[in-house]
Amino acid sequence: VSYRDDNRVALENDAVRLDIVEKVCGTARYTADMYLPEMLWAAYIRSDYGDARLRSSNVAAAEKVEGVLEVVLDKKEGRYHGDRMGHVCAESRQALEDAMAALDLKFAASWPKTRLEEERTEIGDLDPARNDADAQKALDEADIVVEAEFQTQVQTHCCLEPHGAVVHFRGDSAIGYGSTQSNIMFRNQLAEELDLRPDQVEFHCEYVGGGFGSKFSADNEGRLAARLSKKYGRPVRVVCNRKEEQLDTGNRPGSMQYMKLGVGSDGKIRGGKIYTWGSVGAGQGGGVQNPSRYNFGTVAKVHQDVALDAGAPRAMRAPGHPQAMFAIELMMDALAEKVGMDPLEFRLLNETNDVRREMLKVGAEKIGWNQRKPGGASAGPIKRGFGIGVGDWGNGPGRAAVGVNVYRNGTVEVLAGGQDIGMGFRTMVGDVVRTHLGLPRELLVVKVGRGDLPPCPASGGSVTSRATAPRAFNAAEMARQAVLKLVAKEWGLENADGLKMEQGVIRGEDKSIEWKQACRLMMEEQISFTTDQDGDFSKRPTQSQAVQFVEAQVDVETGRVRVKRVVALQNVGLPVNRHTIENQICGAVIQGVSYCLFEDRVINRQTGAMVNPDMNMYKIAGSLDVPEITLIIWREDWDVGVNSLGEPPSVPIAGAIACAVANAIGVQVRSMPLTPDKVLAALSEKEQAT
């Protein structure tokens, strides 16, 4: 069976997102929308400052608030602003908030650890890498050596739907609602907390308002809701407010990156030393994926996680990558300039991947790279510049199960337990089945995001499509064969080998029958296939490549930056649904613009309190900040299957913007976000230097 011949899975699938109406009209029910009868409200008591001591509190007053069931304050010290020190459970949101206020917590904090640059260990005091001598040799032998230091800020996930859970324990069973990237993990942890078996917990996350890496477990919210529901036998809701969301649900850690690289007069990078530091707050995982992508030769790399008195990081869309590429792309441009090469030529020379090398050439043409002038050379106060960024992502095989039911009325129901965290999983898995059968959307029903559906992987590492698509193809093929057999039998054929199915019509040598009619041949109401096997639909693993070109404008009199145009090239293997693909790429580009230019978790140095834990002062790109984005979905590749897409396009963008800004103004701004104060400071330093 060759699915290539008779299915519509391809770029021409322009069907809109399956749940577009529910989402636009607000009828999609998210965890945060769950208000159950008799529901209790609970939340954590949190520290106001970093490295804080509780000086006084008034638990008795909080307990006296009408409708309060319990107030537990079991810690005296808060490691960071938002650190959990106990909880309150109450009959209503009003009682909960009043009790929190009545607690009247007074903290003392004095200049906690808030600055990566002050808390890190200096290079001279770090243990050198094992291959330090080799790297030194590469530097010694190089014709040109460039060194530079880069800094990236802390970015918060800003999920539109906050972290949260609503749990109802009912003795020998429970219902749970959770906003999660892994409904199986969430359900299993609820079961553990409730002392139930996983099958006794009915779990729902049919819609999720974003996760970006921060929503993998039942988390603090799910565990508290479960514990309290078990205690009181009533539904309990623990949903973060926006401030809690900004403080205690993870972040992309900040970084500092020192790079010293040597290059030959031929333009080939020989090697050098890279030191990186990651700000991990009260947690771990500050790694920076530097070096990567380009061939840097012999590199000695040393990394240090630096603990600050601030909220802990979590995985965030390509953890460690965008911050690394910010430094790497700027370093590439700095090296190219020293060698006297065009940055594009220099990249082509030091690129490790053939697909990206081709993408670089195509993208350069599309953005108009030949219009690029030397740094700061364009006329007038509004300067124009161009930059390049690259990225990639692996595609492991992964495990998943998908079910397909075909009903006598022709309806095709797709069942997959994965969660649609916004990327369009529901659309993708449905369209794989629908287009494999050549059927219109009207006949399709897709059910995802429930614990009792066939299990799919956690939506992290961009594995969801990669793992589920082959199973969806396989289950669809099983259903297709079953219906073809019914037709063969009806037509008195020995087998279904000679039958073809196109556009919802099954054709024999001299006869044809429509899908709906064929389904009526079924003896029972439905036929059903669930499989965790990928048949011959899992293809050769490959990488998802991403190359992005940026045209930026900088007002050198005010330091303001605008990203004008982005050309984003992306290979996705086998493309399934154009809208959701474009959605992922545009989303990644916009999130990257926001990261590079605006976003910043600002911590007050006297107290360790975050000063901007809301969507007013934590700056996220708005509609007018979004550049013109040209998408090029790289040549469809049938042989590699459906590839990862969530993370790869988010890797290159910050670096590409930074390079475009540097090209515009003739000096690199090596600290994100690229705000007017930093752009003006860089320009002023450049002026003083010349």
Next chain:
Amino acid sequence: LKTFDYLVADGLEPALAELADGKATLKAGGIDLVDLMKERVIAPEVVLSIGGIKELSYIREEDDGVHIGCLSTLADIGRSDLLKSKYAVLHAAAADAATPQIRERATVGGNICQRPQCWYFRKREFHCIKKGGATCFALEGENKYNAIFGGGPSYIVHPSNVAPAIVALDGEIVVRSAGEQPKRIKAAEFFVLPETSVYTENILEPGQVVEEIVLPSAPSQSATIELREKQTFDWPLVMASVARLRTGWRVCLGAVAPIPWLSQPAIDVLGNRDVTPELAAAAGEAAAENAEPMTENEYKVQLVKMATKRALLAAAGLETPSWN
């Protein structure tokens, strides 16, 4: 939110009567107030809504100038052909503020009376000097968005987008209270520095309401330039509102001081002269004189120069740099 009594006034006189004892907190669009209440920075017992009083929403030309009712929204200003053609300085300040949704809700009265956007003031974790505490956290803390003029003992910047334009136009603010004649106050005298009053940003006393804004005379030339980090939903880093009245130019800066900052040095340089690129640049330099930047906001000095220069060029119809 702390629970509160919610009263809805159906006319200005009943609202003034209700406010007379000074207990109720006034709500118009609610954009500013609700945020403060959610954070419990303020927790009023009584909230009095005047938002539904239709007769307080108007923009009309009378013998003594243009009158703008306190409940006119920023969107109303943006849609006004009269303001667009004759008062570009005010029109531009309102038409691009915040987001379309906020502009439809936010009133001009609320906009000039809103509390500071300083993150220390806005967050209950900081018992700052404006809330009765001992210190202004901006002094030793993160002060990128704080004042470079007129600071001390608090270093907030005035948050209003339209106030600098009203001051530049030498507008008047009509204040009402129960049983008293309307008071017309020069906009420049309406706002007060923290050295005079650290807990408030203007002279309003409990029981008083801004009824309308009066713009006595149309400028022959005017413009506002607002410099922001983001283009949507952001607060200005610096703004400059300039207007040429019969008596000469007036230059008022926004987001640089605890009040809309009337720049006398720039006004002195300009007099009533026609703007040339050289004069605009000189006025920009003058506007930045005597600035006292803090540790993280020296960049604002440069932005003051550029905003002033560009506002003058725009007002005079000369070329200004623009994105394309």
